[in-house]
Amino acid sequence: MSTQGVAPGSRWRLPPLVADIVLAVAVTVITVWGCYSESNPSFDAGPFYHGNVIVPAPAWAYLLVAAAGMALIWRRRHPRAVLAATIVGVLAFALLGYISDAALIIPPIALYAVALAAPVLEAVLLGVVTLAALAVAIVLGPAVAITSGDIALTGLVAIAVLGGIASANRRRYIEEVRVRTELIERTHQEKTQRTVDAERLRIARELHDVVAHTMSTINVQAGVAAYVGSDLPPNAVSALRAIKTASKDGLRELRAILSVLRQVDAPDSTQPQPGLARLDALVAGVIAAGLPTAVVTTGEPPAALPPAVDLAAYRIVQESLTNAIRHAGPATATVEITYGRREVSLRVTDTGWGPPTSWPTTGHGVIGMRERAAAAGGQLGVGRAHTGGFEVTAHLPLESV
Helix, strand or coil: CCCCCCCCCCCCCCCCCHHHHHHHHHHHHHHHHHHHHHCCCCCCCCCCCCCCCCCCCCHHHHHHHHEEEEEECCCCCHHHHHHHHHHHHHHHHHHCCCCCHHHHHHHHHHHHHHHCCCCCCHHHHHHHHHHHHHHHHHCCCCCCCCHHHHHHHHHHHHHHHHHHHHHHHHHHHHHHHHHHHHHHHHHHHHHHEEEEEEHHHHHHHHHHHHHHHHHHHHHHHHHHHHCCCCCHHHHHHHHHHHHHHHHHHHHHHHHHHHHCCCCCCCCCCCCCCCCCCHHHHHHHHHHHCCCCEEEECCCCCCCCCCHHHHHHHHHHHHHHHHHHHCCCCCCCCEEEECCCEEEEEEEEEECCCCCCCCCCCHHHHHHHHHHHHHHCCCEEEEEEECCCCEEEEEEECCCCC
């Protein structure tokens, strides 16, 4: 049998129908053989049973016991009907005057299946009915005295009812836990997706401001050049006018897109977009908030960073320091900025408590920083620093993305 698709660590089990067939066959063989042995004792046992002469059962009578045992195949799908069939088969065999002690174990097995599927009150009532039917089989059978085995049968019926009820409660509890876990997971995924969408909208609005400023400059400069460049070749003047027209149309489209992306209560920002040039002011605020912070710069910064990279770098440092203020405890922080030929690298570390072993790396702040890095074409890493505390690293390309 192929095990493909079985979850790691899960236990292999027979299919329910196969398990029921195996159980029914085993119970049938044991009970029929037991009834046959009771009706046909050895010579030493004598032909008497509690003072009564033993009457050997004919072959056809064992079909009643066999039918009661094989009915257990359908105990999951039709538990009540199977219980009735087992009681009728065993009771009929006993009322014919044959010894049925071995067959008396069949109805409690069917009763367990009923207790799994039925309400508690119904399971208890059917348990009483089963016990009464078995008592009738004992009293009206060939026995003339109640034995310890008959008393133990009462305990077997009680175990079947209580065990079925307990198993049903456990199954319901496991199902409730599974449903609750799926709901929590689905809610977490939806909340995370809302956070991602909100951060992307915020990034889009800020990038609009960056691009709009650049395109406005292009539009103005192209218009001025076309106006004062009377001595330029005609093709150059036409190109400048085309640039002015294209930039004007692009600005109009950007504003149309922004009207969809911006929330109603979020007015257009008139402040310049933040960048690493404003990092000193950010660090000063962090120090004032109680987190001593040092900035270490390596390499020669370019004359002008790409606006998207500059904005993403600032926001990543800002979010990292904000998280350090909230979660690091008494600590210090270090911001390392490395300018390379093709990328700018950021490393923000603190000397605080650091994340716990089971700390997830998908918090809302981390999601926002990852979206920032991805929007600029870069990558972001988070985790425990080598010297303890928390660490955020980012690599943002300087080429156009």
